[in-house]
Amino acid sequence: MSYDVFIVSGSDTGADAWESRALPPAMQGEASMASNIHRSLSPLITKLESIATLSDAERHAVQNLPVRVQALQARQDIVRDGDMASQCCLILEGWACRYKILGEGKRQIFSFHIAGDIPDLQSLHIPLMDHSLATMTQATVAFIPHAAMHSLTLRFPSIAAVLWRDTLVDAAIFREWMACMGRRSAYDHLAHLFCELYLKQEAVGLAGEHRCPLPITQGDLADASGISNVHVNRVLKEMRSNGLITLHGNTLVIQGWDELIRAAEFDETYLHLRKRSA
Amino acid sequence: MSLHLQSVQLATGSDDSESQLVFSDGFLVAVLVHLSEMHEKDAGMWFLEAGFGPVSIREQPSFVDLDAAQAWIACRLSESRTN
Numbered sequence: 001m002s003y004d005v006f007i008v009s010g011s012d013t014g015a016d017a018w019e020s021r022a023l024p025p026a027m028q029g030e031a032s033m034a035s036n037i038h039r040s041l042s043p044l045i046t047k048l049e050s051i052a053t054l055s056d057a058e059r060h061a062v063q064n065l066p067v068r069v070q071a072l073q074a075r076q077d078i079v080r081d082g083d084m085a086s087q088c089c090l091i092l093e094g095w096a097c098r099y100k101i102l103g104e105g106k107r108q109i110f111s112f113h114i115a116g117d118i119p120d121l122q123s124l125h126i127p128l129m130d131h132s133l134a135t136m137t138q139a140t141v142a143f144i145p146h147a148a149m150h151s152l153t154l155r156f157p158s159i160a161a162v163l164w165r166d167t168l169v170d171a172a173i174f175r176e177w178m179a180c181m182g183r184r185s186a187y188d189h190l191a192h193l194f195c196e197l198y199l200k201q202e203a204v205g206l207a208g209e210h211r212c213p214l215p216i217t218q219g220d221l222a223d224a225s226g227i228s229n230v231h232v233n234r235v236l237k238e239m240r241s242n243g244l245i246t247l248h249g250n251t252l253v254i255q256g257w258d259e260l261i262r263a264a265e266f267d268e269t270y271l272h273l274r275k276r277s278a
Numbered sequence: 279m280s281l282h283l284q285s286v287q288l289a290t291g292s293d294d295s296e297s298q299l300v301f302s303d304g305f306l307v308a309v310l311v312h313l314s315e316m317h318e319k320d321a322g323m324w325f326l327e328a329g330f331g332p333v334s335i336r337e338q339p340s341f342v343d344l345d346a347a348q349a350w351i352a353c354r355l356s357e358s359r360t361n
Contacts (some may be wrong), residue, residue, distance in 0.1 A: 228325075230294075230320070230338070232315075232323050234294070237316055238292070
């Protein structure tokens with residue numbers, strides 16, 4: 001079975017282009033990208049294999065998903081609150097977040113997502129979006145039609161189980177965020193978030209030696225934690241002066257890992273990282 | 279309704295210490311803190327560190343100056359009296 005794959009650059013959010021089965025004129029010279037698709041889906045393979053071992057047939061089936069790869073600008077909606085989703089969005093490169101806009105334009109960020117994540121996986125079974133998904137950085141994403149995901153999970157129940165497990169871990173992360181928002185101080189909350197973001201990236205090979213990308217602003221941290229910008233700024237300064245972290249551009253360097261874990265009372269169990277628990 | 283300010287030093291655990299207690303009819307209704315240089319583009323603004331009663335708000339705003347802060351606080355107080 002062969003599938004059409006094409007790359008679309010620019011600001012299109014992708015809600016309308018799946019019907020097209022031909023390369024856009026501007027991109028016809030890039031048809032060779034289709035041959036790179038096995039490599040391009042590697043973040044998903046890496047993510048799945050961080051959860052379970054895939055057979056050759058399963059790996060092959062994932063690699064041959066009929067995806068449409070798209071380059072997106074930073075801060076661009078991918079799917080919006082109220083939309084009826086017909087596809088899932090796999091992050092190949094860059095960061096995304098799930099969020100909701102409340103009254104007076106206030107934004108609550110629910111989660112951050114990195115390469116290998118499918119942040120709207122739940123839309124496969126509950127397609128009416130009850131929140132929005134947007135890029136935080138420039139990003140490359142792959143849209144997978146729901147029909148293809150249903151077919152994959154019917155043919156390979158073990159992949160369905162891995163994806164189900166991923167949504168359960170997603171729920172575990174939400175529980176930790178809830179505990180942080182309700183019960184932890186601003187300092188402990190941000191310490192917890194930094195531990196989580198580092199370990200999530202380390203698990204899929206995007207971070208190591210207590211150094212990881214953190215391509216988000218203080219405003220994003222405020223919107224994700226429910227802490228004011230002023231308090232986020234104070235906490236970051238205090239962490240720096242305590243020798244716990246430094247922030248260089250978009251890189252977080254955790255100099256005091258053990259101390260950060262202590263401050264956050266961080267127990268990584270909820271991330272259910274297979275390689276760490278093995 | 280008249281607002282009365284009283285200068286205090288606030289122990290925020292940061293460089294932000296210059297503060298004003300805001301009283302309305304003798305009751306403490308808010309604590310404003312002058313944002314220090316560590317806040318870069320927001321330095322010099324007055325941040326609602328704490329508000330009480332009708333001035334209590336989850337999304338704490340910052341104001342360009344004390345007049346703007348007092349106008350906002352007076353508005354919150356008068357709205358609550360109207361309602």
